[in-house]
Amino acid sequence: MGPGCRIITSAAVDQTSTQTRPAVRRWLRRIDEATRIADPATEAAFDKRWAELPDRAKTDAQIIGRASIGCEGTHGVFPKCDFACKPCYHSTDANRVRIAGPHTLRAVRAQMAFLRSARGPASYAQLIGGEVSLLEADDHAAALDAMRAEGRIPMSFSHGDFDDDYLHRVVLGADGTPRHRSISWALHIDSTMKGRTGFPKPTSERELDGVRTDAIAGFDRLEADHGIRSYVAHNMTVTPSNLGEVAETVRRCGRLGFKMFSFQPAAYVGNKSRWDEGFREVTDDAVWDEISAGVGQPLPFRVLQFGDLRCNRIAWGAFVCDRYVPILTDDDPLDAAARDAFFTTFRGNRLNVPGWLRAAKVARAIVSNPSVVPAAVSWARRFVRRAGGLRALRRGIVPVTFVMHSFIDARDVAPAWDLLKQGEISDEPQIRAAQERLQACVYTMGHPETGELVPACVQHSVLDPHENRQLVELLPMRPR
Numbered sequence: 001m002g003p004g005c006r007i008i009t010s011a012a013v014d015q016t017s018t019q020t021r022p023a024v025r026r027w028l029r030r031i032d033e034a035t036r037i038a039d040p041a042t043e044a045a046f047d048k049r050w051a052e053l054p055d056r057a058k059t060d061a062q063i064i065g066r067a068s069i070g071c072e073g074t075h076g077v078f079p080k081c082d083f084a085c086k087p088c089y090h091s092t093d094a095n096r097v098r099i100a101g102p103h104t105l106r107a108v109r110a111q112m113a114f115l116r117s118a119r120g121p122a123s124y125a126q127l128i129g130g131e132v133s134l135l136e137a138d139d140h141a142a143a144l145d146a147m148r149a150e151g152r153i154p155m156s157f158s159h160g161d162f163d164d165d166y167l168h169r170v171v172l173g174a175d176g177t178p179r180h181r182s183i184s185w186a187l188h189i190d191s192t193m194k195g196r197t198g199f200p201k202p203t204s205e206r207e208l209d210g211v212r213t214d215a216i217a218g219f220d221r222l223e224a225d226h227g228i229r230s231y232v233a234h235n236m237t238v239t240p241s242n243l244g245e246v247a248e249t250v251r252r253c254g255r256l257g258f259k260m261f262s263f264q265p266a267a268y269v270g271n272k273s274r275w276d277e278g279f280r281e282v283t284d285d286a287v288w289d290e291i292s293a294g295v296g297q298p299l300p301f302r303v304l305q306f307g308d309l310r311c312n313r314i315a316w317g318a319f320v321c322d323r324y325v326p327i328l329t330d331d332d333p334l335d336a337a338a339r340d341a342f343f344t345t346f347r348g349n350r351l352n353v354p355g356w357l358r359a360a361k362v363a364r365a366i367v368s369n370p371s372v373v374p375a376a377v378s379w380a381r382r383f384v385r386r387a388g389g390l391r392a393l394r395r396g397i398v399p400v401t402f403v404m405h406s407f408i409d410a411r412d413v414a415p416a417w418d419l420l421k422q423g424e425i426s427d428e429p430q431i432r433a434a435q436e437r438l439q440a441c442v443y444t445m446g447h448p449e450t451g452e453l454v455p456a457c458v459q460h461s462v463l464d465p466h467e468n469r470q471l472v473e474l475l476p477m478r479p480r
């Protein structure tokens with residue numbers, strides 16, 4: 001032993017281990033917290049969310065408070081749009097507000113920080129106005145960064161009337177390197193929209209198929225040229241004028257590459273001058289039947305519930321060869337059992353979690369609740385059988401989610417929200433129904449200045465008109 005070596009006596013060992021024990025304990029505690037299926041902040045947010053749901057929404061099928069906290073959106077950050085759709089959910093003054101990057105960034109940062117503090121560390125959130133592509137590309141990119149910085153997974157909500165150059169400037173830095181490896185956009189493309197380049201007044205959905213194809217091609221090029229993966233959703237408002245085209249649109253465009261098709265039955269919300277007769281003839285059932293006809297079978301929507309079924313219907317699944325295969329069906333008790341096992345074992349939110357950590361969390365959850373394994377195996381067998389066997393699956397699988405989101409008419413939202421704020425439940429069935437839906441809302445907007453979380457219905461029907469009038473003062477259009 002050379003003179004430089006330290007002789008470690010047993011006393012020194014004892015002393016060292018006494019010092020290291022708390023450090024080891026802290027380290028183990030950190031590992032324990034990190035590998036729990038839900039971190040403590042998410043668990044608290046989920047508990048709160050579940051507790052706030054009205055009783056009728058606390059069903060076995062409910063996703064909120066189990067696998068999701070719900071979605072979020074921005075408001076008042078760039079209200080202007082350059083289209084003239086019927087209906088339009090923006091208030092009359094929205095187009096009198098100048099788009100200004102610094103305002104957008106300030107408001108997005110404040111709203112996202114507030115949403116994080118009020119709703120937990122991670123969520124999906126829409127960057128929505130207004131038309132997002134009217135933002136300068138750098139401002140758009142900075143707004144997405146601000147959302148990510150607060151744990152949000154942002155989705156840019158657009159009418160899709162922008163070119164490759166704009167898309168590239170949003171997703172690529174000045175040196176041409178990708179700002180992010182994966183991006184999400186929702187493109188609203190339908191014949192109720194007026195003002196699209198080349199199709200200012202479309203008379204049918206079929207006319208817009210080329211727009212849909214081109215849009216997907218633009219995102220495909222991003223992946224091929226720059227390795228940026230995209231989640232692109234297709235949005236469509238449904239009115240009496242295009243209800244009869246929904247099924248055909250799904251048949252023609254279902255496999256184009258959109259990961260989600262979301263349909264919004266028209267509601268009497270927003271700019272009254274854009275309302276038409278007959279919106280309420282387009283019932284939820286009528287729209288869902290059309291979507292089902294498009295995929296070639298009745299789509300299940302009760303086995304998984306997102307908020308209130310009068311607001312949302314969702315079917316997750318995939319096209320396999322010539323059929324659409326839902327991941328779960330409404331009428332198989334084994335599917336319901338698989339869902340319950342999933343909710344019990346994996347309760348929590350794994351958004352923004354690195355792949356290796358997600359795997360560790362899932363592994364630990366399975367070890368804690370091994371009964372999920374046979375449920376998963378049995379579910380996988382049923383899925384393969386419904387898909388037509390392994391051979392069919394090997395030929396390709398195109399995952400597509402179908403969604404219907406029905407806004408509540410403004411005339412019901414205002415009294416329902418007023419009473420809710422006073423802690424009262426209405427005796428009037430229609431207003432009470434609106435209250436139940438608002439309480440179970442899955443599309444939330446944040447008001448850091450008042451500390452309020454509000455459903456998007458309340459934002460559009462009650463708050464937007466006042467907010468936009470204030471924004472007109474703050475950001476008047478520049479004189480020509």
Ligand code: SF4
Nearest residue numbers: 311407441442456457
């Ligand atoms: S925004 Fe309105 S329609 Fe949508 S989930 Fe919330 S309450 Fe229901």
